[in-house]
Amino acid sequence: MAKRIDVSGLTAFYGTHRAIDDISMTVEPRSVTAFIGPSGCGKSTFLRTLNRMHEVTPGGRVEGKVLLDDENLYGANVDPVAVRRTVGMVFQRPNPFPTMSIFDNVAAGLKLNGKYRKNELANVVEKSLKGANLWNEVKDRLNKPGSGLSGGQQQRLCIARAIAVEPDVLLMDEPCSALDPISTLAIEDLIGELKERFTIVIVTHNMQQAARVSDRTAFFNLSAVGQPGKLIEIDETERIFANPSVQATEDYISGRFG
Amino acid sequence: MDTTTAPPTDAPPPPPVFDKGAPKAKKQLGDRIFLGLSRGSGITLLVIMAAIAAFLTYRAMLAISKDETNFLTTFEWNPQGEPVSFGIAVLAFGTVVSSIIAMVIAVPIAIGIALFISHFAPRRLAAPIAYLVDLLAAVPSIIYGLWGAVFLVPYLDGLNKWLDEYFAWTYIFDKTNEGVARNLFTVGILLAIMILPIITNVIREVFLQSPKMIEEAALALGATRWEVIRMAVIPFGRSGIISASMLGLGRALGETMAVAVVLSPSFLLSFHILDAGGGTFAQNIAAKFNEANGFGRDALIASGLVLFIITLLVNGAARAIIARRKEYSGANA
Numbered sequence: 001m002a003k004r005i006d007v008s009g010l011t012a013f014y015g016t017h018r019a020i021d022d023i024s025m026t027v028e029p030r031s032v033t034a035f036i037g038p039s040g041c042g043k044s045t046f047l048r049t050l051n052r053m054h055e056v057t058p059g060g061r062v063e064g065k066v067l068l069d070d071e072n073l074y075g076a077n078v079d080p081v082a083v084r085r086t087v088g089m090v091f092q093r094p095n096p097f098p099t100m101s102i103f104d105n106v107a108a109g110l111k112l113n114g115k116y117r118k119n120e121l122a123n124v125v126e127k128s129l130k131g132a133n134l135w136n137e138v139k140d141r142l143n144k145p146g147s148g149l150s151g152g153q154q155q156r157l158c159i160a161r162a163i164a165v166e167p168d169v170l171l172m173d174e175p176c177s178a179l180d181p182i183s184t185l186a187i188e189d190l191i192g193e194l195k196e197r198f199t200i201v202i203v204t205h206n207m208q209q210a211a212r213v214s215d216r217t218a219f220f221n222l223s224a225v226g227q228p229g230k231l232i233e234i235d236e237t238e239r240i241f242a243n244p245s246v247q248a249t250e251d252y253i254s255g256r257f258g
Numbered sequence: 259m260d261t262t263t264a265p266p267t268d269a270p271p272p273p274p275v276f277d278k279g280a281p282k283a284k285k286q287l288g289d290r291i292f293l294g295l296s297r298g299s300g301i302t303l304l305v306i307m308a309a310i311a312a313f314l315t316y317r318a319m320l321a322i323s324k325d326e327t328n329f330l331t332t333f334e335w336n337p338q339g340e341p342v343s344f345g346i347a348v349l350a351f352g353t354v355v356s357s358i359i360a361m362v363i364a365v366p367i368a369i370g371i372a373l374f375i376s377h378f379a380p381r382r383l384a385a386p387i388a389y390l391v392d393l394l395a396a397v398p399s400i401i402y403g404l405w406g407a408v409f410l411v412p413y414l415d416g417l418n419k420w421l422d423e424y425f426a427w428t429y430i431f432d433k434t435n436e437g438v439a440r441n442l443f444t445v446g447i448l449l450a451i452m453i454l455p456i457i458t459n460v461i462r463e464v465f466l467q468s469p470k471m472i473e474e475a476a477l478a479l480g481a482t483r484w485e486v487i488r489m490a491v492i493p494f495g496r497s498g499i500i501s502a503s504m505l506g507l508g509r510a511l512g513e514t515m516a517v518a519v520v521l522s523p524s525f526l527l528s529f530h531i532l533d534a535g536g537g538t539f540a541q542n543i544a545a546k547f548n549e550a551n552g553f554g555r556d557a558l559i560a561s562g563l564v565l566f567i568i569t570l571l572v573n574g575a576a577r578a579i580i581a582r583r584k585e586y587s588g589a590n591a
């Protein structure tokens with residue numbers, strides 16, 4: 001079930017390095033929000049604070065609050081493992097489990113949760129692969145290893161794996177940057193369908209992609225190398241691309257820097 | 259002359275584009291020397307191997323053809339007796355059983371230590387532990403043997419009694435003869451300690467190489483640390499674990515001194531692993547070689563050949579297992 005994300009005063013560190021500083025924003029349920037900004041401004045870092053993956057990095061530390069509906073992900077009694085089960089993630093490079101079959105890849109999350117019945121599993125796998133527009137391509141070879149698929153297929157397999165557990169939120173970090181234009185289109189279409197069910201946040205370096213898939217766009221920037229990244233503005237995608245309220249945003253979008 | 263080469267022309271050849279003069283030529287010479295060396299040593303190695311194999315087989319056949327009892331099933335070693343009678347049954351059994359005991363103990367512990375070093379221990383703890391494991395590998399095997407005989411045997415006597423008392427129903431822990439713990443079980447434990455470092459080090463390297471991307475995939479799905487290990491680290495390292503185990507097994511099968519010092523050798527074949535006595539190929543050869551005459555040595559060589567064949571079979575099996583899993587190995591990820 002899609003949930004609203006409410007971030008306030010979020011700062012993230014790598015050791016002593018402050019990577020992003022004091023970020024606050026709201027992401028509406030059943031919408032697509034795109035993060036854009038120059039390389040190194042902390043888009044990935046911020047994304048990874050939303051499912052508590054940031055703290056997996058040695059030295060990774062977070063201050064501030066992330067509310068999912070009304071629950072603080074960084075509350076004292078919150079188990080990060082439980083957070084990651086409700087906030088799914090798709091990575092830049094497709095990373096299916098190479099030692100597992102296609103079927104087992106999609107079923108992996110469910111098996112972790114332990115809440116499934118054998119006959120149910122096959123249904124969920126089929127539904128998720130259909131949801132990721134991959135079913136027709138792989139239905140005859142579900143027992144083959146996932147690493148035998150093409151890059152675009154692998155990425156859709158990863159999406160299927162992420163949505164199989166019915167997360168509340170789906171985070172995607174440049175999911176198309178390793179893919180050809182056709183696979184990219186396939187995934188963009190898929191994002192359009194998935195937003196009916198999930199809250200989606202996507203990082204992208206592709207302005208057209210941000211314009212095509214997202215409802216709202218957030219622009220991040222950093223004042224200089226080594227300085228923390230900041231949220232410059234977040235608004236309806238149309239406004240960001242037509243007449244943003246900050247000059248830096250316009251410069252970035254029109255390709256004048258970054 | 260090949261007809262497909264370009265027709266000769268009178269025009270001067272174009273200046274060489276990549277030729278940077280002397281350093282380049284030197285490098286090519288270096289390449290040639292290196293190629294010659296590596297090819298030469300490869301061939302030499304093959305020739306030496308073939309010579310050894312031929313020699314061993316020849317001497318072994320000489321001995322086996324004069325054996326008046328079955329070489330494979332006889333429970334005694336009496337090549338200089340009347341009649342000539344020697345067989346490898348007890349040796350093969352002792353070798354295999356002690357090695358299996360060693361593997362059963364060492365492999366899980368090695369996986370545990372490797373996991374701890376690679377994925378759980380804080381960095382300032384991981385390095386010293388890895389160093390300690392390396393140190394274990396540097397101890398000479400005769401020292402292990404002495405330690406085993408002087409410390410382990412009396413210490414394990416109590417454990418043997420306890421196992422015999424409460425676990426005799428498992429059959430293998432039923433002790434049916436008197437005598438101290440100079441048995442296959444003790445040998446197995448000692449071998450386990452001896453092969454632990456090599457197995458641990460190989461597995462640790464494999465685990466350290468497990469791809470971060472895949473581990474993050476598991477984490478992001480909501481896997482606990484242990485589940486990450488189970489989903490991403492161990493499957494990825496499976497063929498490495500098998501290779502490491504085979505390396506250790508090879509050492510255990512061939513270990514001589516430590517076994518010779520600890521075991522009280524006898525030609526007893528008992529599935530009760532706490533029974534004192536038994537023998538292994540290497541131990542038997544080490545114990546008998548000096549007193550043996552020419553024929554006796556041939557007989558020992560024959561037993562050595564069997565050990566060699568067993569080692570080859572074990573390696574072949576390991577390779578087969580690894581090859582069968584290749585598709586899923588993650589090598590193409």
Ligand SMILES: Nc1ncnc2c1ncn2[C@@H]1O[C@H](COP(=O)(O)OP(=O)(O)OP(=O)(O)O)[C@@H](O)[C@H]1O
Nearest residue numbers: 014017019038039040041042043044045046057226
């Ligand atoms: N593992 C890490 N350890 C230390 N610093 C890091 C680490 N990962 C990122 N950083 C630093 O954090 C800052 C933000 O990096 P991040 O990867 O979030 O940027 P990004 O906006 O995603 O860039 P890109 O568009 O290139 O992906 C950078 O200054 C980077 O050097």
Ligand SMILES: [Mg+2]
Nearest residue numbers: 043044045173
């Ligand atoms: Mg990034």
